[in-house]
Amino acid sequence: MTGTPGRSVVAAIDQGTTSTRCLLFDHDGQMVSLTQREHRQHYPRPGWVEHDAEEIWRVVERIVPEAVRQAGLEPAQVAGLGIANQRETTVVWDPATGRVLAPAITWQDTRADELVAGLVADGHAEEFRRRSGLTPAGYFAGPRLRWLLDHVPGLRERAGQGRALFGTMESWLIWQLTGGPEGGRHVTDVTNASRTMMMDLRTHTWDPVLLDLLEVPPAVLPEIVPTTGPFGACRTVLPGVAIGGAIGDQQAALVGQTCFAPGEAKCTYGTGAFVLLNTGERIVDSHHGLIPTVAYHLRDQQPVYALEGSIAVTGSLVQWFRDALEMIPTAPQIETLARTVEDNGGCYIVPAFSGLYAPRWRADARGIVVGLTSYVRRGHLARAVLEATGWQTWEVVRAMDADSGIPLAALKVDGGMTANHLLMQFVADVLDVPVERPLVSETVSLGAAYAAGLGIGFWADLEGLRRNWHRAARWTPTIDPEHRAREAANWSDAVNRALGWSPR
């Protein structure tokens, strides 16, 4: 065993879309304690989704010491801290006061779509693709920063003078943890920076041409560092504890699932769903709507890349079914309701609430329910809600097979929705590959802990971590291929009907 004697655990913060968790892991990757707290979601206009970054920081200040206390430990017994975060969510703050200068614009927010459409219409799409690897979309952080610079009074002037800082959530938290206005470090990890449309995917530096196109002053940007930092040590919350790693949450899940070899893939089913395929040192240029992205970069090693299919709406459709339509009292009860019927009754739901992300990237799509007849019951709708997640995964995996030339052999899954057996069986059926869930379902936190632990020498190498992965559940395909083909055709037809919706 490596690590410092007396320091027996690594702490991980998983700053997610709906809540923040703090987990402590021991050397075998076993969870020692967990604390969690939700934060508020703000929907000031249709298509806008905001968070209060100060509220999230207060949550972190509270839950991290709680997790250490719950484990019966002192901060001095924590070997290191790792951070995983919701990606693309854009924060701007005042370095003198540590106060935010605007609400954080989250990754689900569509307000930058128009701006991106303008950049594309002006012929800049290829430039962004060539340099950042990304097909321009309002999903990425750079366009959101530009929106803020254009709309928050005085922000552009402040930014040019170094009186405003930009960061994604991990950057904001690291700055606070390392001292805030008293010398906090303004850094971002490379996996998060690769989601901004401002970073050169090969050199891992801010690209001056893209900054010009987005009219972003360099003074506002954090320094890009590898996944394992250096980030410095905490001056508050866990004083003296080294921040050993920071990583976007979907990349963290890839690490937590130990998908370290090219060809290994995972899908995390939370608010949205994110399929990541490890492509090793190769950047795979997508022709089918996927995102080449940095998977992780361990200091002094070659960066590892991934191909990603980002699906905006999966678990949030279940939430909508629960809260807006009041069809079920709790999310897990969707499975009970769906099991009251044999099939979807001819009904399909395309949840294009934020347009459609991968592989179609159509900002002009909106949600539809098709195939309604008087035969359709609530149970059929519940099936259609769950099947929407399966078919969206199918579209992404098909695109991945085409782009990478590596047909998927199996899919490792995690996230809140994987508690749903009906859904996981459906995913195995439509993908026609086995689907596997690990014993430690908190893979995002585990991945953040692994990043931190590798950064500080608590764990020696990636390969050793594979021994910590244990299978808890496996679903294998059982569907009749002809039935699958018919249903796939119906789904594709439904998606086509969701495109190009532009109400007057």
Ligand SMILES: Nc1ncnc2c1ncn2[C@@H]1O[C@H](COP(=O)(O)OP(=O)(O)O)[C@@H](O)[C@H]1O
């Ligand atoms: N049994 C279930 N069946 C289907 N969906 C579920 C189930 N349990 C939770 N969910 C959905 O999973 C999501 C929560 O998963 P989680 O991994 O915590 O998400 P996030 O990290 O995005 O906040 C919610 O959107 C919820 O609707």
Ligand SMILES: O=P(O)(O)OC[C@H](O)CO
């Ligand atoms: O917080 P999650 O799990 O919903 O993940 C959000 C993604 O990182 C957005 O790209």
